[in-house]
Amino acid sequence: MPPILAFENVSFAYDGFPVLRNVSFHIDEGEYVGIIGPNGGGKTTLFKLILGFLKPTHGKILFYGKPTADVTDFLAYVPQTLRHDRQFPISVLEVVLGGLLHRLPWYGRFSKKDHEDALCALDKVGLREFQNRQFGTLSLGQTQRVLIARAIVSRPKLLLLDEPTASVDSHSEAEIHKILASLRNEITLLMVTHDIRTIIQDVQRVILVQNEVSTLNPAEVCEHFALGVYHTPLVKSAFNSSQEKKNP
Ligand SMILES: Nc1ncnc2c1ncn2[C@@H]1O[C@H](COP(=O)(O)OP(=O)(O)OP(=O)(O)O)[C@@H](O)[C@H]1O
Ligand SMILES: [Mg+2]
Incomplete structure (x- = not known):
C-alpha cells in the first residue's frame, strides 16, 4: 500500500520568500510522527500545504499515491492557536458538532447519529459531562481537548x-498526550x-523542519537538543567538514 502521505521534492515560497526547499518524506498509515524545528522553520506552512490551503511552488504532495484524497473525512486539523470570542454563547457539544458541518443537510439539522458521534468524540477526550457547558468558560486544557474532539468526530484517517499543548499547564499537557497516544490505533x-519528553516516549519518528526536512528517530533528537537544538543535521555537517579538509 502506498504511504498515506508523501512529499516529493516539494518547495514553497511566499511571494518569492522561500520557506521550504526540496522537501521529500513519507508517512505510513498508523504512524505517530512528531514534527520539530525552530520558529519560522516552516512547520505550519508544511501543514497548510498538506491541507491544500497553499500550493507547492514545485513538487508533489500525494495521498495514498494520488494528488487528492479519495475519502471524505480524510484529514482533520487542530490549529496552532484558535482565537475565539469567549462570550460567544456556544456549547461544548455544538463546537464538536462543528466538525460535522459538511454532513449538514440543506434543512440544517444534525441527525441523531451526528449527536451520538459527537458524544463519542467527547468520551474520547474525557469531557462528555461538559457537553452543555458554554465553550468560553472552559480552561485552556479543556478547550484544547474539545478542539481535538471536534477534529476527530468525523473519524479522519490523518490528524x-x-x-496542541503550547499554552496549557503540565497536567493538561500530560492528559492531552495520553488522549493522543490512545488514538494512535485509529488515526x-x-x-x-516542542515537548521533547513526548517525542521520546510516544512518537515513533521525528521530522525536523528547518527550511529543509530531515527524518530522525527519537533517540537522535536527544543528541540534537543536547548540542544546542536545531543546527544542521549531524551527518551533513560531518560530511561538510570532511569535504572542507579535503578541499581547503
Ligand atoms: N502568509 C504569510 N506570508 C508571508 N510569509 C509568511 C506567511 N506565513 C508565514 N510566513 C513566513 O514563513 C516562515 C515560516 O513560517 P511558519 O509559520 O510555517 O513557521 P513555523 O515553523 O510554524 O514557526 P513557529 O514555530 O513560530 O510556529 C516564517 O519566516 C514566516 O514569517
Ligand atoms: Mg507554526
Missing part, C-alpha cells in the same frame, strides 16, 4: 496537530511539538 497522527 494534524499544530502544537495516523502528525504533531508539531
Whole structure:
C-alpha cells in the first residue's frame, strides 16, 4: 500500500520568500510522527500545504499515491492557536458538532447519529459531562481537548496537530498526550511539538523542519537538543567538514 502521505521534492515560497526547499518524506498509515524545528522553520506552512490551503511552488504532495484524497473525512486539523470570542454563547457539544458541518443537510439539522458521534468524540477526550457547558468558560486544557474532539468526530484517517499543548499547564499537557497516544490505533497522527519528553516516549519518528526536512528517530533528537537544538543535521555537517579538509 502506498504511504498515506508523501512529499516529493516539494518547495514553497511566499511571494518569492522561500520557506521550504526540496522537501521529500513519507508517512505510513498508523504512524505517530512528531514534527520539530525552530520558529519560522516552516512547520505550519508544511501543514497548510498538506491541507491544500497553499500550493507547492514545485513538487508533489500525494495521498495514498494520488494528488487528492479519495475519502471524505480524510484529514482533520487542530490549529496552532484558535482565537475565539469567549462570550460567544456556544456549547461544548455544538463546537464538536462543528466538525460535522459538511454532513449538514440543506434543512440544517444534525441527525441523531451526528449527536451520538459527537458524544463519542467527547468520551474520547474525557469531557462528555461538559457537553452543555458554554465553550468560553472552559480552561485552556479543556478547550484544547474539545478542539481535538471536534477534529476527530468525523473519524479522519490523518490528524494534524499544530502544537496542541503550547499554552496549557503540565497536567493538561500530560492528559492531552495520553488522549493522543490512545488514538494512535485509529488515526495516523502528525504533531508539531516542542515537548521533547513526548517525542521520546510516544512518537515513533521525528521530522525536523528547518527550511529543509530531515527524518530522525527519537533517540537522535536527544543528541540534537543536547548540542544546542536545531543546527544542521549531524551527518551533513560531518560530511561538510570532511569535504572542507579535503578541499581547503
Ligand atoms: N502568509 C504569510 N506570508 C508571508 N510569509 C509568511 C506567511 N506565513 C508565514 N510566513 C513566513 O514563513 C516562515 C515560516 O513560517 P511558519 O509559520 O510555517 O513557521 P513555523 O515553523 O510554524 O514557526 P513557529 O514555530 O513560530 O510556529 C516564517 O519566516 C514566516 O514569517
Ligand atoms: Mg507554526
